Amino acid sequence: MDIKKVNSMDFGEFVDVFGNVIERCPLIAAAVWSQRPFSDLEDLKKHFFAFIDALPQSGQEGILRCHPDLAGSELRRGTLTAESQREQSGAGLTTLGADERLRLAELNAQYRARFGFPFVLAARFSDRAAVSRELARRLLCPSAQELRTALGEVKKIGSLRLADLLRADPAKL
Numbered sequence: 001m002d003i004k005k006v007n008s009m010d011f012g013e014f015v016d017v018f019g020n021v022i023e024r025c026p027l028i029a030a031a032v033w034s035q036r037p038f039s040d041l042e043d044l045k046k047h048f049f050a051f052i053d054a055l056p057q058s059g060q061e062g063i064l065r066c067h068p069d070l071a072g073s074e075l076r077r078g079t080l081t082a083e084s085q086r087e088q089s090g091a092g093l094t095t096l097g098a099d100e101r102l103r104l105a106e107l108n109a110q111y112r113a114r115f116g117f118p119f120v121l122a123a124r125f126s127d128r129a130a131v132s133r134e135l136a137r138r139l140l141c142p143s144a145q146e147l148r149t150a151l152g153e154v155k156k157i158g159s160l161r162l163a164d165l166l167r168a169d170p171a172k173l
């Protein structure tokens with residue numbers, strides 16, 4: 001898909017295609033559509049990120065809360081979005097042993113209790129060992145720093161998802 005195709009999309013098509021660039025936040029794609037035309041992928045990305053940066057802290061935390069836990073109950077129930085399923089599977093989180101799953105569940109719960117939102121990591125840059133290690137490390141970070149880190153991960157995930165979509169064969173969309 002090229003940028004001309006993106007700029008030709010009506011509202012419904014744009015939200016269908018880009019609605020999960022930010023996990024379970026189609027409102028962001030809905031707002032970004034109004035900013036068309038976009039000059040290229042970078043420009044499109046800039047608009048998604050500008051929306052996130054302009055939110056008050058409560059909105060930014062809301063975005064994080066739309067993410068499912070990594071290797072959590074949604075993965076077991078099969079209710080993840082296709083993108084999250086692919087990313088978690090690529091990081092080896094769909095084939096954890098019982099001990100690893102339990103350890104990650106404990107760390108996820110501690111993280112959520114400490115910061116009030118789930119642990120978000122661009123899983124595509126990680127493997128199962130790195131996910132646990134990073135989770136344990138970030139649990140000890142100050143809250144303000146952790147919010148910035150987590151939003152940075154949301155942007156990395158969004159960048160990768162946007163790049164996938166713009167590289168995708170239009171015949172498959």
Ligand code: GUN
Nearest residue numbers: 067068084119120121123
């Ligand atoms: N990293 C990549 N995808 C996801 C997701 O769906 N949830 C969380 N918590 N992190 C992710």
